[in-house]
Amino acid sequence: MADEPARSKSLVVPMVAGILGGGVAGFAIYYVLNNFVQIGGRGWLDRLIPGPARGWMVLAAAGAAIGGIANLVKGVRERARVASMGEFASSLGMAYEPTTDPARLGIDEKPLISSWTSGEHWYRGDYRGLPCDVVDVMGIQEEADSDGERSIVERTVALLPGEGLPDLDLGPRRFAHRVLAAMGAAGVEFDPSGAATAAEAEAIGEFVRTWHLAAGDPPRATVAGGARSPEDEANEAAVRRMFTPLVMERLGPFAGWSARARGGRLAIWNRDKFLAPSARADLLDGAFALRGALLGGLDSAPGAVVPAPSAEMAGARSRRLAGTSLGGVIGTFLGFFGGFALFISNFFKAKGAVPATSFLFPLSVFGGAALGALVGAGLGRLAAPLIKLPKLPLAPNSAARPSGWAPAGMFLGFILGGACGIGLVVGLHRLLGLNIAPPWVILPLFFGCPIFGMVGGWILGSRFAARRDGRRAP
Numbered sequence: 158m159a160d161e162p163a164r165s166k167s168l169v170v171p172m173v174a175g176i177l178g179g180g181v182a183g184f185a186i187y188y189v190l191n192n193f194v195q196i197g198g199r200g201w202l203d204r205l206i207p208g209p210a211r212g213w214m215v216l217a218a219a220g221a222a223i224g225g226i227a228n229l230v231k232g233v234r235e236r237a238r239v240a241s242m243g244e245f246a247s248s249l250g251m252a253y254e255p256t257t258d259p260a261r262l263g264i265d266e267k268p269l270i271s272s273w274t275s276g277e278h279w280y281r282g283d284y285r286g287l288p289c290d291v292v293d294v295m296g297i298q299e300e301a302d303s304d305g306e307r308s309i310v311e312r313t314v315a316l317l318p319g320e321g322l323p324d325l326d327l328g329p330r331r332f333a334h335r336v337l338a339a340m341g342a343a344g345v346e347f348d349p350s351g352a353a354t355a356a357e358a359e360a361i362g363e364f365v366r367t368w369h370l371a372a373g374d375p376p377r378a379t380v381a382g383g384a385r386s387p388e389d390e391a392n393e394a395a396v397r398r399m400f401t402p403l404v405m406e407r408l409g410p411f412a413g414w415s416a417r418a419r420g421g422r423l424a425i426w427n428r429d430k431f432l433a434p435s436a437r438a439d440l441l442d443g444a445f446a447l448r449g450a451l452l453g454g455l456d457s458a459p460g461a462v463v464p465a466p467s468a469e470m471a472g473a474r475s476r477r478l479a480g481t482s483l484g485g486v487i488g489t490f491l492g493f494f495g496g497f498a499l500f501i502s503n504f505f506k507a508k509g510a511v512p513a514t515s516f517l518f519p520l521s522v523f524g525g526a527a528l529g530a531l532v533g534a535g536l537g538r539l540a541a542p543l544i545k546l547p548k549l550p551l552a553p554n555s556a557a558r559p560s561g562w563a564p565a566g567m568f569l570g571f572i573l574g575g576a577c578g579i580g581l582v583v584g585l586h587r588l589l590g591l592n593i594a595p596p597w598v599i600l601p602l603f604f605g606c607p608i609f610g611m612v613g614g615w616i617l618g619s620r621f622a623a624r625r626d627g628r629r630a631p
Contacts, residue, residue, distance in 0.1 A: 175227055175229070177224075178224050180218070180221035182220045184216065190519075238431065250283070255277060262279075262292065263422070264424075280437065289316060289441065291440065292313070292314055293431045294310070294313075295310070296310055311430060313432040318421070318422070319418045322421075322451060324418055325371065325396050326369075327371075327416045329413055330365075330369040331369070345372050346365065346466050347465065348463070361405055372389070372393035397462050397463070414426070414447055418451075423448055473541075481534045487537075488530045488533020489533065490526075492527070493523075496521040567614045569614050570614020572610070574610020574611065575610065
């Protein structure tokens with residue numbers, strides 16, 4: 158039977174791997190936390206875990222148990238998922254094969270997966286009168302506009318005919334896309350203010366908030382400041398003509414889905430996970446509907462192309478990203494060291510004894526970092542209009558030339574801030590004595606001054622680079 162190789166996979170190997178990996182992870186957590194906080198020459202976890210069992214034994218055993226059970230449950234679920242793959246393929250009128258490869262799928266010349274690792278549980282045949290394939294794909298995906306960044310993917314993909322479609326990537330808009338947009342690798346963007354009617358502006362705005370669209374492969378030339386090839390320019394122009402406000406409105410029900418067109422083939426998926434056989438029929442139905450919405454852009458009458466955002470809008474977006482990121486980084490550091498100082502002050506108050514609240518150490522440190530990141534990001538977003546960007550006549554989808562003044566300012570500010578922090582701590586020691594000054598004052602001074610020095614150096618370096626580039630601009 159064709160399903161037998163999939164069902165006969167042993168569960169022992171993944172369970173043993175989970176036990177070993179979890180045990181190593183538990184020991185690593187013990188080693189880091191126990192050596193990070195030393196009280197009276199003894200680690201925090203060794204003080205917290207009494208009895209003959211050492212802290213490393215407890216955490217290693219807990220990690221091994223969690224890892225082994227997690228992999229065992231995952232293996233059992235995978236067995237149940239693939240048990241009836243062949244039967245569901247027959248119910249759809251399609252043939253089933255346990256494995257496949259890009260050559261057999263016909264996607265080896267312009268691959269839809271940039272680095273193929275494996276393809277399993279392949280459905281092939283006609284569905285609704287069109288040849289299509291459904292396959293579980295594991296590989297290394299290079300996302301569009303990611304400047305070469307790669308990630309391991311596991312997803313069930315439907316492959317359909319895509320004749321006439323330009324090369325494109327369509328998927329949910331994530332935080333990484335916003336970061337890349339501020340760096341000049343925005344992909345294909347649209348300006349809702351350029352719509353002819355209020356209804357079209359609303360459809361374009363919803364599309365911009367929900368989707369990320371890229372034309373073809375990652376435009377490294379744009380990020381690097383180089384020129385793009387005529388083929389890339391023509392392909393992006395075709396994508397812009399295709400995505401009319403009507404097409405954007407029709408894509409509304411497919412939020413969360415992804416599509417990739419290359420060389421006349423269209424790959425569509427709706428989750429980064431392997432689907433059960435019963436969910437493959439829903440995947441095919443949704444893929445056909447999404448394909449119809451995309452092909453509608455080719456059949457529609459030619460009209461005005463929705464313009465790209467203006468340089469002013471791109472600058473405002475970059476300032477928001479810079480303010481939010483900078484505020485988040487500052488808040489993370491201050492919250493982390495603030496929580497650490499709060500924890501240490503409890504030990505000083507307990508005069509060497511282990512306080513009852515010592516088990517809250519991870520919550521105070523990492524919770525403080527998370528809270529600081531949220532507060533800092535919010536304040537940084539509010540202060541974003543105060544950030545000065547280089548006044549260069551950049552195109553909306555082009556990248557600013559990199560400058561070394563901001564990193565140099567951060568490095569110099571870190572050195573000067575650290576020296577100021579040490580000076581303040583020494584001054585307090587001479588004036589008050591470290592036994593009098595509380596830890597929640599000493600530690601923020603010692604660690605906070607280098608952080609503020611880095612921030613100040615980044616601001617000064619960026620402003621200097623902006624003025625310098627502004628004077629050079631024609």
